[in-house]
Amino acid sequence: MQLKRPASPLHLSLMAASCALLSDTARAQAAPGAAEQPLQIDADLLYYKENAGRVQTIEPVVSLKKDFGDQRLLDGTLTLDTLSGATPNGAIPARTAQTFASPSSTSLTPKPGYKTTLYTIAPGDLPQDPHFKESRVAGDLDWSQPIGLDNTLSYGGHASTEHDFDSVAAHAGLSHDFNEKNTTLSAGINEEFDRIHAHGGNPVPGSDYALYEKEPSQTKNITGGLIGVAQVLRRNWLTELNYTFDHSKGYLTDPYRIISVVDDTGAVTGYRYENRPDTRTRQSLYWVNKVALGPTVLDLSYRRSKDSWGIGSDTVDAKLRIDLGTGMYLEPHARWYHQSAADFYNLYLIETGPAPTYMSADPRLAVFAATTFGLKFGIATSHNGELSLRLEQYAQKPSDQSSSLPGLQGLDLNPNLKAIIVQLGWHLVY
Amino acid sequence: MPREGGIVAVCFVAMASPCELLLETADAQAAHEMGRVAAQEAWRIESKYSRYRPESIVSVINRSHGHAVVVDGETAALLDYAAQCHALSQGRFDITSGVLRRCWRFDGSDRLPEPTAVAALLPLIGFEKVRWQAPRITLPTGMEIDLGGIGKEYAVDRVLALVAARFTAAALVNFGGDLAANRAPGTGPWQVGVERPGTEREPRLLLELSRGGLATSGDTHRFLLRDGVRYGHILDPRSGWPVRDTPRSVTVAAASCVEAGILATFAMLQGGGAESFLEEQGVRHWCLR
Numbered sequence: 001m002q003l004k005r006p007a008s009p010l011h012l013s014l015m016a017a018s019c020a021l022l023s024d025t026a027r028a029q030a031a032p033g034a035a036e037q038p039l040q041i042d043a044d045l046l047y048y049k050e051n052a053g054r055v056q057t058i059e060p061v062v063s064l065k066k067d068f069g070d071q072r073l074l075d076g077t078l079t080l081d082t083l084s085g086a087t088p089n090g091a092i093p094a095r096t097a098q099t100f101a102s103p104s105s106t107s108l109t110p111k112p113g114y115k116t117t118l119y120t121i122a123p124g125d126l127p128q129d130p131h132f133k134e135s136r137v138a139g140d141l142d143w144s145q146p147i148g149l150d151n152t153l154s155y156g157g158h159a160s161t162e163h164d165f166d167s168v169a170a171h172a173g174l175s176h177d178f179n180e181k182n183t184t185l186s187a188g189i190n191e192e193f194d195r196i197h198a199h200g201g202n203p204v205p206g207s208d209y210a211l212y213e214k215e216p217s218q219t220k221n222i223t224g225g226l227i228g229v230a231q232v233l234r235r236n237w238l239t240e241l242n243y244t245f246d247h248s249k250g251y252l253t254d255p256y257r258i259i260s261v262v263d264d265t266g267a268v269t270g271y272r273y274e275n276r277p278d279t280r281t282r283q284s285l286y287w288v289n290k291v292a293l294g295p296t297v298l299d300l301s302y303r304r305s306k307d308s309w310g311i312g313s314d315t316v317d318a319k320l321r322i323d324l325g326t327g328m329y330l331e332p333h334a335r336w337y338h339q340s341a342a343d344f345y346n347l348y349l350i351e352t353g354p355a356p357t358y359m360s361a362d363p364r365l366a367v368f369a370a371t372t373f374g375l376k377f378g379i380a381t382s383h384n385g386e387l388s389l390r391l392e393q394y395a396q397k398p399s400d401q402s403s404s405l406p407g408l409q410g411l412d413l414n415p416n417l418k419a420i421i422v423q424l425g426w427h428l429v430y
Numbered sequence: 431m432p433r434e435g436g437i438v439a440v441c442f443v444a445m446a447s448p449c450e451l452l453l454e455t456a457d458a459q460a461a462h463e464m465g466r467v468a469a470q471e472a473w474r475i476e477s478k479y480s481r482y483r484p485e486s487i488v489s490v491i492n493r494s495h496g497h498a499v500v501v502d503g504e505t506a507a508l509l510d511y512a513a514q515c516h517a518l519s520q521g522r523f524d525i526t527s528g529v530l531r532r533c534w535r536f537d538g539s540d541r542l543p544e545p546t547a548v549a550a551l552l553p554l555i556g557f558e559k560v561r562w563q564a565p566r567i568t569l570p571t572g573m574e575i576d577l578g579g580i581g582k583e584y585a586v587d588r589v590l591a592l593v594a595a596r597f598t599a600a601a602l603v604n605f606g607g608d609l610a611a612n613r614a615p616g617t618g619p620w621q622v623g624v625e626r627p628g629t630e631r632e633p634r635l636l637l638e639l640s641r642g643g644l645a646t647s648g649d650t651h652r653f654l655l656r657d658g659v660r661y662g663h664i665l666d667p668r669s670g671w672p673v674r675d676t677p678r679s680v681t682v683a684a685a686s687c688v689e690a691g692i693l694a695t696f697a698m699l700q701g702g703g704a705e706s707f708l709e710e711q712g713v714r715h716w717c718l719r
Contacts, residue, residue, distance in 0.1 A: 011693070011711040013518050018689035021511040022587050038500065071484070071493060146484075182572060232571050234553075238496070292496070292570070295561070429500045 039430040040065040044423055051418040054128065055085040071152070077140040079160075086128035090257035090361040092348050092413045093124050094268040101212070102131045103256050104199040108212045115200075126415055129256070136162040150177045158192075164255075167194045173226070182232040186242075192222040198255035205253045206275035206359065220250025236292040241285070248280045259361040260348040266407025269351055274360040276344070282307040295323035311365065313339035327380025333392065335372040341365060347400060347413050363398060363414055370396040374421070390423040437615065440465025444472035445480075445582050447606025451593065454600040454615040464597050468589045472605070475585040479508070479577045481528070488577055496571040498561075506564040508577055508584065515580075515692055516557040522699040523692070527667035528576035529554045534672075536663045540656040548670040555667050583645055583691035586610045590687075602639070603687075607646050610687040614640040624681055624716075635681060635716055643687030647694035648679040664698045675702035683714040 042063045049056040059081035066074045089100060099120045101107075107114035121127045142156030155172040173188030196202060201214025224246030231239050258271040284305035291298045303315040317335045324330060342365040344358035374392030381387050396417040403413060438461035441450045451468045453461045481488045491499050501509065515523045529551050533543035554573050561568040569575065582605055590603045590610045602611040602620050611620050619638040624646060637644065647664075654661040661672040680697045684690035693713055697704040708715040 008711045010518060010696075011713065014515070014692050014696075015685060015689055017511055017514040017518070018684075018686050018692065021507050021584065021688060022591070022686060236570060238571060290496075 038067050040067075041428045041430070042425065044425045047422045049420055050085070052415075053086055054417075055083055055087055055132070057081055057083050072145040073143070075140075075142040075144075075156075077138075079136070079138040079140075081136050081138075083132070083134040083136075085132060086130045087132040087256070088126055088128050088363065090274060091127040091260045091271055092262075092268075092361070092408070093121075093126050093411045094260070095123055095407055095411075096268070097121065097123055098127055098268065100127060100129070100258075100271075102129055102199075104131075105212075106200055106214070108210065124411060126412075134162055134164075136160060136165075147174075151175065152177075154188075164198050165194065165196055167192060169193070169222075184230040186226070186228045186230070188226045190222075190224045190246075192224075194220050194222075194250075196220070196251055196255060202251070202255045203273040205273055206357070207273050209258050209271035209273060218251030220248060220252060222246055222248045238290045240288045242287075244282075244284050244286070246282050248282075250278060252276045252278060252280055254360070254362055257360060257362050259346065259359050261351050262348050262405065262407070264350060264352055264405070266403060266405030266409070272349065272359065274362065275358050276342075276360055277309065277358055280308055297321040309365070310343035311339055311341065313337065327386075329378045331376040331378070331390075333372065333374040333376065335370075337370040337372075339368060341367045341400075347403065348408075363396075363417075366398045366400055366414060368396055368398040370394065376423075378425075385429075386425075386427040388423075388425040388427070390421070390425070392421040392423075394419040394421065440468065442469040442472070444469065445476050445585065445605060447582065449603075449605045451589070452602040452604070452620070453593075453597065455597075460597065464593050464601075467596065468593055468603065471589050471592050472585050475581065475588065478505075479581045481574070481576050481578065488575060491567055491569055492574045494569055496568065498566045498568045500565050501567060502565070508580065509562055509567060510564065511580065511688075512575075512577070513557060513562060519696055519699065521556070521558075521668050522666060523579070523695060524555065524557050524667040525575045525577060525579065526555050526557050526560065526573050527665060528578075529572075529574050530665050530667070530670055534663070534665065536653055536661075539654060542654055542656055542661065552670055555670070579695060580688065580691065582606070583608050583643070583687040586687040587643065608644070608687055608691060609639070610643040611639050611641050637681075637683075637716075639683065642683060642685050643690040644681065644683050645687055645691035645694050646679060646681040647691070647698045664701075666699065673699055673701040677704050677717045677719050679716075679718040680704055680708070681716040682708065 044061045046059040046061065047057070048059070059079060061077065061079045063075065063077040068074065091098065091100070097120055099118055102117040102119060105116045107116050110116045117131065119130055138158070138160035140156065140158045142154060144152055144154035147153050152175045156170070158167070158169040160167045169190060169192035171188060171190035173186060175184050175186040177184050195217055196219070197217035201216070202218050204213040204215055207213045224244065226242055226244045228240060228242035233239055253274055253276045257274040259274055260268050261270045261272060263269050282305060284303055286301065286303045288299070288301035291300070297320070299319040299321070301317045305313045315335065315337045319331055319333045321329055321331045342360065344356060345360055345362070345365040347361060349355070349359060372392055372394045374390060376388055376390040378386055378388040398414040398416070401412055401414045403409070436454070438453050438455055438458055439450050440461055441448065442465065443449060449469070449472060451465050453464060455461050477483055478486055479488050480486050481492065483489060487501060487505050512525045530548070533547045533551060535541070559570055559573065586603050586605050586608050587610055590601060590612060593601050593603070594612045600611070600613050600615040603609060607625050609622065614620060619640045622637045622639050622644065624635040624637060624644070653663060662676045664673045664676050665671065666673050676698050680694045682690045682694040682697070684693055693708070693711060697708050697715070700707040705717050708717070
């Protein structure tokens, strides 16, 4: 045993640290046996608005994630959305005024016992249904749990309903960690069943609009699968490669879309309901990298998709999360997208040509490029809460916008689309 | 004056150690009740912080794959403490060094790991790579934390505080040789026989303790022997290799068990300089080589 000497500066620091540890926790008085079982709550409000008085959406989303310990997680999400505004019906602008019936009409011409709501589009304007309004309620419930030390099983379901569309889906997946948890292999399957019962009935696909032929409700189902591998390449670099496959079968036509029929001068002579093939097979390859550069995190991904309708697409998406310290961050976001057209896509049909079996003028099936630029700002509101605000601008530019037919020259047949997105988010952990 | 009845001992097992609570009382019923309180607190801390328990907060953090984990106040205090000790030891004390177990197996053999295997683990070690700002910890993927180096001493101090808040008697808590007392019994200081791990052939160290903590850090039987060089199980997280010339056992007395434990650990990490380090700190200590 030694003579007592005065405490050194290091000893004084250790003494202070030890005292702080013991006094802190004496105050905290954690309840015996109270295990941490955090509850995570996310509430988001999304607002989306297209230019030129077109569609706008308000979408509140609430999600709850409960940790039952031992990596057993229950995740539930409830989404409500309301779409309103004018929606293009698929017809092209014309030199003369055009008159259409809103889909809820049961007859094109007023008749006893039928309902007719008409709208007229001025010469040169894009035909849009001004009466569009839709509300949707959707719920998701997912469960995941470990099986043994290195496997995770997850399964869940989804259901949504709106006036003209109901959907139920289920999925299950298994992932396996190995190589000291540096590599994860995943596989999953999903099945979705949808019922389409358009306002005023489902039109007969490909039929003459003037006949206004409607059918009872239709169904479709989608079967899909995924395989993926995630690999920790370095301590600060995670890469993931996924291949997804899905096959849709049934009524894949949009019941509200029509396509203009013109003569060889470009004068509109009528319209047809669109008609799409009743199967669609889609494959995509998705590669994502997450790289931590100090406190800044880069998220860079590329997706290549291809489907049996002839649509091929490429997406490049980059996000950079910049930590500003004191609980604040900025996240710039940029996305570029390009797709080729479906084989049966046309701006319009020419009546003198042979009538195709499949036809659609849906701008979502056209060749187009789209860009998104955005910025998100997040701030910690307390030790367990965070508020965030995201602002984004979306711009879509089709490559096929005009015609050489004399009657259509000078008309913008497939206008550019611009939209803004504002999202307010609130995140809390109990 | 000693109280009538003398000392009552209540024993249990927690953290893989024999644990006892000594109380100076004649009320055996109350002593047993205090023993139950002590055991429950020890088991609570063990289940909350053991890296062997999948439901522990340590396991949750170790499985977080680079995602932030929000921790409670008690865990935050322990992580703050670990962060301070890491800084004060210039990186020698590091709760992320446990991954070295993957290549070091101290089984008394001469099987040293390949230097490349040790070097390959170094990117996964270093508390400075952990993002910690209470209450959020973000552990880079592949890294692990282990609070084993402070957990037992912390439990000793917590149990003593809990018992002392409920019972006025002189009390001593002893978890496998790490101990703390609130005051001496009426008969004089507690007589403590300290088992020194790895030195079973030596006589037990007999000490007197009135109040405060006492902790021992030892080399135990865990070592590798190659070409006459003994590689002890105290690893330097900065190199991934054993600290040279560590004493077989260091015992330190301080104001609390936590403080005694960290001083003994710091001394071990000094290797050949353990004794002079302890001299400088001005604490009562016993080193055995």
